[in-house]
Amino acid sequence: MRTDTLPAVEELPTAPAEPTTDFTEEQFAAATEPQWIEHVIASGESLARIFVEQGLDAGLLHRIVTSSKEAESLAQIRPGQKLRFQFDENRELAVLEWHRNRVESVTFSISDDEIVMEPVSRALENRIASAAGVIESSLFVDGQKAGLSDGQIMKLAAIFGWDIDFALEIRAGDHFRVLFEEQYLEGEKLRDGAILAAEFTNRGTTYRAVRYEDSNGEVGYYDGDGHSKRRAFIRTPIKFARVSSRYNPRRWHPVLQKWRSHKGVDYAAPTGTPVKATGDGRVTFRGTKGGYGKTVIVEHAGKYTTLYAHLSKYSSRASSGNRVKQGQVIGYVGKTGLASGPHLHYEFRVAGVHQDPLRVKLPKTLTLAKSEIATFRKATAPLIAKLEAIPAETMVASVDAPKTN
Template structure:
């Protein structure tokens, strides 16, 4: 601009001239109108053409703020440049903040932040720099839902924990000659407490508490006032009787039974001298050996029929509690070879819950009669029709078997039946006669006394004790005289074929 207020503006040819031509005709008047619109109506001047350029002179007020730069660029372009620079700067900041999550920023509630304007962009950039978002929405087309927050683990109340820590049990062991009243007294409880406890127990619970043995343990938990809060009577490792009492004195009884782990075991042995020695060598307890004899006792007389070379195989259970063996379980299956003949038995429980042993054909191992009615030491006299009587000293048929046994040894009924006679009978002394159905009958003589309740007309079960060994009548020593009759005819009890038990 010159001192006179005139500003020469040159519009050279080329791109700028072409831009002006698009806005207005490339005439002197066209340039005049265009510059007039840009500089205002108060600017007055003239233009003249010089070759390919047009030179215009205008009178501009001294206080007019120039819109042109020194190099001729329009001021509007400069404003647009600053606007773009600010937008690029804001966008760069936003992308820098979003780079760790590789997605668009979201609000704390999980909704995407709006990016519709530069003001919103600036606000988002400021918020991201000052507060890290709690969640980021993935840029995938189908975003997966965020996992639900984990619930805190439930913990027992502090009061219950304190109660457990403050509970102190007092334990007493049953000693020889101890009584329940003496044990309660040592635990600081009165006889009145014991009486009130037993009064609330049923018959089985009362009997268990009164039937204590040395080595058993009782644990007491006392209340703050010194009364009984809880009692545990540990009968053995599997059975515990628990009693919980309220402050009012009401007690609740509960029988707790632990279930041990049963592990199958296998044992086999050959008899050289006796069954028990062979079984112990194979690792069997005496209880399992007796159970084995009981399974095959209807077919094998283990006092008379065992021979050297007989062998047996047993599959049984061993019981474990907390990894420690506590005893043996039941025999699951067994085989006994006696004199070359094999006897096999398998344990089975039917749908009604009845458990017994059966042979491979499904027949019960149990017979209608036991082979021997007493645990004897030896046979003093066998079945014979030409035997000389030891007292009468003459030939007299011995129609039964004499089992020598200690005085007072229990005598058992060999089968289910009915007592048809119980009393003295000549040389038999004290005798009991049982009838088993319509065909079979058995006789037990030389008894010392009868079992309680045995009288004529009374029904008995197989294995029930009916009397005790003695030497009443014509006898030289304590023994049992046993006879077996079929339809009234005497048969040898040691060799007679016993009938099968009812299924």
């Protein structure tokens, strides 16, 4: 019996093993998720240039900016702001984020059919704080000593601006207490919040104000009885200006060099200082008016008229026929007309008759409806209690646990 020996079979190389993957679902999702490209806007950069650098055409930019009235603001990018681009698998722009600041951003979701714009605002943490002080020099100086920012001092002056002329009536020994919010982001103070309640004692008279949102959603400041601190007129059209000449039926005119009645009040201030309308009304005159120089006249409800003279220039909103709101800028201090130096000449007329702007009896204040007084007192009682608990001459200190919007 013959046995045939089979030829040896050449050993073939073994095929490499299939690679194994141990990705979790989360890792896989992260690996396949579209990536963001971030760009911080530099000085002098334009949106068009940034889009070109990202390989995007001008047509897409035009489509985004013109997608809505609100989207037009994208053209107003500023240095330091941030843009974030998210592309799909085909390198087509899917999402554009515009971070205007640390709190506010706008998201544009882009598809073939539409562009959806969504404003986004991060929640801020509100912390209640307090300050108090005594006037030795001025509200600005002593407010800063108490720990108030310039913005808070201006708010405080605005709240009590109907009761106190801070340019004329403030005295050493006057004192104040303020309860206010500070807004924090990720544990860092970002900005001042609203003044919640305040008290100012001027020459022995104490004025108090508390913040309240009424049943119509209008926010304002009221005294303890529900009387609005906002009146038909504020006393002065310029903040913290010095009174250089008072109302006087017989005054020596420094330019004309003769006796002449002075039918208003002069406020000395640098050229360009903003001049504000002292009440709501309609501009009935804007132009040059003899010795008054550049002048704006505002007619208010009823029988009241105010005049602002010697302006260097006008605000665009102060065109003849336009309506203006109390506190809106209508012009800027100058020395046009018969003026020896930069100042504002301000007149207040009742039924066409000149009155002393510093002494004229102003229209009565508004009051909350009787049906709302109980709700007002309940809502504001905790704020007033905290205000009264602030020790005199204390520095800024948190007085309440943080709260979030």
